[in-house]
Amino acid sequence: MTTLDTDLAPAEPPRLIVFWRRYKRNRAALLGLALFVIVLLMALTAGIVDPGDPLRRAGAPLTPPLTDWATPLGTDQLGRDIFSGIFYGARISLMIGVVATLVAIGIGVLIGALAGYFGGWVDDVLMRVTEAFQTIPNFVLLLTLVAIMGSKIEWITLAIGIVSWTAPARMVRAEFMSLRGREFVDAARNLGVSNASIIFREILPNALPPIVVYASVLMALSILLESALAFLGLGDPNYASWGNMIGQGRSVLRTAAYCAVFPGIAIVLTVLSFSLVGEGLNDALNPRQKK
């Protein structure tokens, strides 16, 4: 956003304010934003609220919730504090959500932009690759990638990005195909602007709104994928992860269901917050679209 509309039309209020006005019209989206802020605060304050390693022993194993102030949500079968695990888990979930989404959008924008802008054989080849990725069940591909690269958190995040880029690629391609014939693109081309410059500085900013909305969906999906991996015991064992907590809680489901229920609620609320925020963004960015 280097040049604002305000330079040309001083009467209009700044974009951000218009955006916020449209966003807050959707009450559910406001709730989503509030939930998101809570999760974000949990992630940021994890080290302050509960200093130390969330994987260490904090009390007697399987202390029920609300019985001990030191472990308000109880402890699991190894005596680890569930409250602290949920705070640190928020950190991991958000980090993986954000980074994997950036990876997926990065790959998707690149492939979609090239395919949509150049068309022809470039489009054919890139779309066959996209189809190939869409044909393999994404979780099977994710398992395969993790089997190859190992369970380090960096690799898991990258792998989640690699299995999630096809939808943004198709969206960007469609936008590029409809935008590449517009007059402003012709004008830029006639002025001798390079292809790279047209793609990234002229067309891309116009193609972004649907991608921004889809980013919230991707965040939610990334968090779900990571938690499913961790649930199966294929996540990074060095970090507290909600999915892993639920996986561990499975073995004590009969006697101490809370071990799985609290992190489960955390996932549900986090994913919910992203999809609500996504709807709000959609309303704010595409005000003409019907609900």
Added chain:
Amino acid sequence: MSFGLPPVFAYALRRLLQAVPVIILIMVATFLLLKLAPGDTVDALVGDMGGADAAYIARMRAEYGLDQPVWVQLWRYMAKLATFDLGWSFVYEQPVSVVLMDRLGTTLMLMAASLSLAFTLGIALGAIAARKAYSLTDNLISTLGLVFYATPSFFLSLLFIYLFSVKLGWLPVGGIKTIAGFYTGWDHVVDVALHLIMPTAALSLIYLSFYMRLMRATVLEVADLDFVRTARAKGAGEFRLMIHHIMRNALLPVITLLGLQFSTVLGGSVVVETIFTLPGLGQLASQSVVQRDMNTLMGIIFLCSIIVVVVNFLTDVLYARLDSRIELA
């Protein structure tokens, strides 16, 4: 579709030819990717045996062709694949094709049950929500949809197990049939169905929410179009309007989504089958990863790709049947 069957066959053939390069691409890429993994089948086997001397290991590598350059191995694998020979599973000591066929039935049953549930309930609830838009019913359905969407299948599975198996004792915790039950005929069918209830529900709810939300949006959109107004003006009842005029058109995007998402649902079966110990392809996939049974993993990817291609073809045909503006050509 005015020519009866032949165009469908021509279309099927063309789609098949388009799918071949995609599947070759998938298999070559997966093969090369798996070659990057540390350790091969021989390492895994030797590890299981508790070690072996270098000469023996070298002989085993030569026997399996693993001493050849990667491109030779790739060529051999692809040449065999062209005759649908998926190689040998060293973990199950059977041809991979046999292992896969043992598991295919369970997964197809789970898929069919989950998708029918998600689809029928999804479009029904979506249509109801749209007809009563912004009412209490709509809000209730939409909220339910959001919650389904946000609940991971593995968490849902555990909740189901806790509620229906542990607390109420109504449904079996896992497996596809009662071990040593020796049911036959109708009893066997009922037994398998009981085992599939929880996995089906756990796998389908998230997709149910997708179909529901899409259906609600498209019904709202279609209900405003001119041809609906015309039909209403001509005296069509609300029910007939809904079924014949609105639903038929609103279904189209939902069917597209069904086709697009099929591979994701197949991926979701990995988690659900693992939790409920269902002997299907998904469970096999996660086991093969852990056991480094690369041939089996490649076989699963191959089979799943073919299933996805076939399902996408079928959804396209269905789409064309429903939308007379589209000709399969």
